[in-house]
Amino acid sequence: TVDADLVIVGSGFFGLTVARRCADDLGLKVLVLERRTHIGGNAYSEAEPQTGIEVHRYGAHLFHTSNERVWDYCNRFTKFTNYVHRVFTTYRGEVYPMPVSLATINQYFRKALTPAQARGLVAEQAAELDTAGASNFEDKAISLIGRPLYEAFFRGYTAKQWQTDPRELPGEIVTRLPVRYTYDNRYFNDTYEGLPVDGYTAWLERLADHPNIEVRLESDFLHDGPLGKAAVVGQVPVVYTGPVDAYFGNAEGELTWRTLDFEQEVLPVGDFQGTPVMNYADEDVPFTRTHEFRHFHPERSYPDDATVVVKEFSRFAGRGDEPYYPVNTPADRQRLLAYRDLARGERGVLFGGRLGTYKYLDMHMAIAAALSMVDNKLVPHFRDGAGLT
Numbered sequence: 223t224v225d226a227d228l229v230i231v232g233s234g235f236f237g238l239t240v241a242r243r244c245a246d247d248l249g250l251k252v253l254v255l256e257r258r259t260h261i262g263g264n265a266y267s268e269a270e271p272q273t274g275i276e277v278h279r280y281g282a283h284l285f286h287t288s289n290e291r292v293w294d295y296c297n298r299f300t301k302f303t304n305y306v307h308r309v310f311t312t313y314r315g316e317v318y319p320m321p322v323s324l325a326t327i328n329q330y331f332r333k334a335l336t337p338a339q340a341r342g343l344v345a346e347q348a349a350e351l352d353t354a355g356a357s358n359f360e361d362k363a364i365s366l367i368g369r370p371l372y373e374a375f376f377r378g379y380t381a382k383q384w385q386t387d388p389r390e391l392p393g394e395i396v397t398r399l400p401v402r403y404t405y406d407n408r409y410f411n412d413t414y415e416g417l418p419v420d421g422y423t424a425w426l427e428r429l430a431d432h433p434n435i436e437v438r439l440e441s442d443f444l445h446d447g448p449l450g451k452a453a454v455v456g457q458v459p460v461v462y463t464g465p466v467d468a469y470f471g472n473a474e475g476e477l478t479w480r481t482l483d484f485e486q487e488v489l490p491v492g493d494f495q496g497t498p499v500m501n502y503a504d505e506d507v508p509f510t511r512t513h514e515f516r517h518f519h520p521e522r523s524y525p526d527d528a529t530v531v532v533k534e535f536s537r538f539a540g541r542g543d544e545p546y547y548p549v550n551t552p553a554d555r556q557r558l559l560a561y562r563d564l565a566r567g568e569r570g571v572l573f574g575g576r577l578g579t580y581k582y583l584d585m586h587m588a589i590a591a592a593l594s595m596v597d598n599k600l601v602p603h604f605r606d607g608a609g610l611t
């Protein structure tokens with residue numbers, strides 16, 4: 223028998239938020255199983271040993287939210303810096319601000335257009351194709367922003383992100399293309415934004431730090447054993463945040479994901495690119511972007527003769543790769559519906575988080591969803607005796 227009131231599979235933001243609230247508000251004894259050697263899921267970060275610079279191991283993580291409740295909850299476990307995210311892109315040897323704004327448009331066309339003039343120009347160029355008739359990514363994008371801006375800022379980047387010619391990608395993945403007719407180049411529009419003052423891992427550790435919470439690392443719920451699925455399900459309620467297809471042995475087929483490869487280097491310079499993120503829009507540059515992690519924390523004293531730069535490459539995930547972004551093909555959506563039916567029928571198990579719901583979730587969304595699962599499912603079950611489905 224398992225010595226806990228609730229078992230949580232996965233120690234990412236979703237799992238740890240559920241664990242903490244169940245321990246705090248319901249007094250439950252919670253056992254968190256994590257298959258990796260560390261907590262925190264994809265938000266995990268660590269100091270690069272040579273420089274001490276904090277590196278986000280699974281890709282750069284920027285925290286932002288407009289959700290008051292999420293912001294308040296997060297602030298119980300960490301303070302945030304006043305970091306504001308900005309992105310630039312290199313295209314044919316020139317650097318432009320992103321997302322595409324009035325600054326980008328004027329630089330690209332070598333003009334000094336007003337907002338109204340820029341709207342007029344883009345509308346004129348976009349008139350080349352009709353949005354309603356556009357079936358692939360390229361045509362749809364051109365129908366929205368015109369060919370010149372599409373070819374400079376979207377075609378190469380998209381082709382690299384998807385390893386697919388944009389003419390072969392479905393038009394429906396473009397619903398809107400971010401273009402701003404102002405000089406505002408703040409990347410996020412949310413009310414609150416910042417980075418955890420002493421890093422993501424310290425934040426995640428404080429979230430897990432409660433006498434009623436035990437985290438067991440290197441413990442894979444889908445392997446046999448006393449803490450495996452076969453032994454636990456039916457004995458103790460479970461919140462599962464691993465991949466939903468894997469839970470059911472891929473019975474309905476595998477859901478497809480994109481993954482990222484990271485190439486990390488320590489360079490003997492104090493500043494490599496002058497900014498945290500540089501995108502590369504040219505198709506013949508094989509990576510999509512470079513992150514220079516020191517710039518996420520200008521307030522810290524990092525060495526002035528060394529820096530950490532990570533190149534990011536995007537591709538379809540194979541077996542054994544980390545699943546990062548749902549591809550979400552029509553076949554995936556069919557399979558997901560089948561898995562949702564199976565999940566509903568799985569008594570005493572709730573599926574949540576990015577992998578458990580096959581949805582890209584930002585951290586604030588994962589935390590919001592976790593708070594809702596506690597309110598709507600776990601409190602009614604443990605406090606009022608409602609069933610758990």
Ligand code: FAD
Nearest residue numbers: 232234235236257263264281283284443464575576584585
């Ligand atoms: P995860 O963090 O993925 O945690 C799931 C955990 O479950 C993992 O630790 C995994 O090892 C564990 N697990 C899986 N299967 C098993 C099993 N069988 N047994 C035991 N344990 C298991 N969000 C932002 O807000 N801003 C960003 O800038 C941002 N950038 C991102 C960049 C990338 C590349 C990715 C992939 C995500 C990014 N996110 C960002 C999203 C953020 O990482 C997620 O919100 C967060 O990871 C969601 O948390 P989660 O707990 O649902 O999933």
Ligand code: NA
Nearest residue numbers: 565566568571
């Ligand atoms: Na269920």
